[in-house]
Amino acid sequence: MPPALFALALGAFGIGATEFAMMGVLPAVADGMHVSIPQAGYLITGYALGVVIGAPLLTAVSGRFRRKHLLLGMMVIFTVGNFAAAAATGYGWLMAARVLTALPHGAFFGVGSVVATGLAGKGREARAISLMFTGLTVANIVGVPAATALGNAVSWRLAFALIGVLGLLAVLGIVLLVPSDPVHSPVRLRAELRAFTRPAVLLTLAVGTFGFAGVFATYSYITPTLTSLAGAGPIGLAVALALFGLGSSAGNLAGGRLADRALLPATYVALGALAVALALFALAVHNEVTALVTVGVIGLASGLVIPPVQLRIIRAAGEAPTLAAASVQSGFNIANAGGAALGGALIGAGFGYTAPSLAGAALALTGLVLAGVSSRWERVNAKTAGVRG
Incomplete structure (x- = not known):
């Protein structure tokens, strides 16, 4: 399989980690933000709503961009969102950061799936998609437990900051490994x-x-x-x-x-x-x-x-x-x-x-x-x- 798929899988890993890590560090976040557990739980709901609205929103504004540039832009938004969450000084800031982080979630997998099928060639499209999504499933095995343990033992802010670092690595991987569109086919x-x-x-x-x-x-x-x-x-x-x-x-x-x-x-x-x-x-x-x-x-x-x-x-x-x-x-x-x-x-x-x-x-x-x-x-x-x- 093309090495570009591993860059997409790394992005998927980061997205999976940030989506579900909040569930593991919820009590620590509630304590740090001085809110109740149910109030902190709305941060999970906010992320889910961001995913739902993010796909059509980002598609609507992406018509002039190549797919590689779209992947880069979405991973940059994801990275900024995680660093903003780590630096949040209040509940409203943290909620905004979580929604921002969620916006590229669906669009990244949508654009990534299209790119993956093009990279793999006929007869191997589904395997290419599965390799990208392996990053998401592995995040549940490794990333989420690690972020949960780190967040509860040290700081939930550090957990989101490290996920932001993963986002930077994914950006670098996309820049170096994902080829530019051979023909510009705008969305x-x-x-x-x-x-x-x-x-x-x-x-x-x-x-x-x-x-x-x-x-x-x-x-x-x-x-x-x-x-x-x-x-x-x-x-x-x-x-x-x-x-x-x-x-x-x-x-x-x-x-x-x-x-x-x-x-x-x-x-x-x-x-x-x-x-x-x-x-x-x-x-x-x-x-x-x-x-x-x-x-x-x-x-x-x-x-x-x-x-x-x-x-x-x-x-x-x-x-x-x-x-x-x-x-x-x-x-x-x-x-x-x-x-x-x-x-x-x-x-x-x-x-x-x-x-x-x-x-x-x-x-x-x-x-x-x-x-x-x-x-x-x-x-x-x-x-x-x-x-x-």
Whole structure:
């Protein structure tokens, strides 16, 4: 694979670290900013909203720039945001810094996915995407625990400052390793928006959103679920998080290879495996060993989903793939918020801690059905076009 992909993976690693590190250092941030834990929690919400609005906002102002320059600009914004967070003197400043850091999140993955597929060549596009996203999954295994430990032991400011240093390294990597566009193909907002009139694009976004809503409905409450039903202690919880991260990384790489061989079957396999794993968790959670193993399998299945969904939406968008590819990240963050809300509502209504995983399985199956609908629509549309031709 081209070395430029490692520069993209480093940027993805930094983005993953800064997104989830806040969850690990939240009490320290609340204490430092003199706010309550729930108030500090809005910093997580602010980041998620920044991701959702950042993709269309940055695409709208990026029409004159080459994709390499877009990647550089977004990574500079990311880096400045992290250094600003580290230097924040008040809650409002920190919130603004978190939103600023989040703005390039979705657009970076969207532009990066398009660049990665161009670098890899035909037949290796999904593997290139999976390699870039490996930075995001590895961040959950290494970056987030390290930032959490450092932030709680020394200073949460130092954690964000070091993530800012990672951003500088990613900027340097993009400058040195990512080639300039051979032909200047500017991102045109009107064409990018027109891609969303294609049912295949909208259906693929829905596939990813429903699939990951199932994951977040379960994973958002993994700590109280394992504690109360599996009897897991601190070590067991740490093992569960590590297994989820390792499974996600392995699934992401495997999903890239599967998607390059057969894109639609890879999508079906990924969503089907995810639905089965989430349903099994409701049975396996009552024993610590089987619960931990199943958490790893859920991570594996969730990783399988990423490359085929990302590649499928790039292909469905045709000549204007940037905003569509970036919107996948917006969909994932909507899934994060919606899945967590659904899981919390079920637990609050008295259905117990197994209810979120069963609901998650239903959401993953919904994604699988939508993938089938999308495939069916494309076949019918192709036949219709053939008859007209």
